[in-house]
Amino acid sequence: MFSSPVRTVVVSELDPATPIPPGTTLLDVREQDEWDAGHAPGAWHIPLGELPRRVSELPVEGRILVVCRSGSRSARATAWLEQVGYDAANLDGGMVAWAGAGLPVV
Template structure:
């Protein structure tokens, strides 16, 4: 396992989004999972479609990958970093994102 993947916490991601950082968010969960809610402006590319839709992923952007717990998105990061993508994994995934939500 490649442990060199940068991790970003939900709190860090919120701060970066609030300050207008130029990030690309990609949610790799399945259709029925994202139906319950996604981070605003995130792209939805299910994990199983990443290789087929790799041309939709900007090679020159900083990309944050998101899943339910952070495990699937970590695997996607490990795959794409080999192709030279600038990736980071949302640690704790949507579970932690939703737990840290401010009302």
């Protein structure tokens, strides 16, 4: 179901003022406890194991930028989303890189 390589976005490419680009959905595929510990404002949350069942919740227009803790699970999710027709990219380094760059976490 999942494969690689996938398109990636590095945190340094994001605008600190608006880190989620217009027309982009930030999808966090971490588990609930990881999400509860802190996530990017405005992110959607669908754990990786639920993604095939819940993919219809995602918008079909625009890019899906996928994030997890460090980039591994999100790379698998990105590959799968691309296979089923979404414009998806993986956030390299995940929430570790996001928080490390000083981007907001709630």
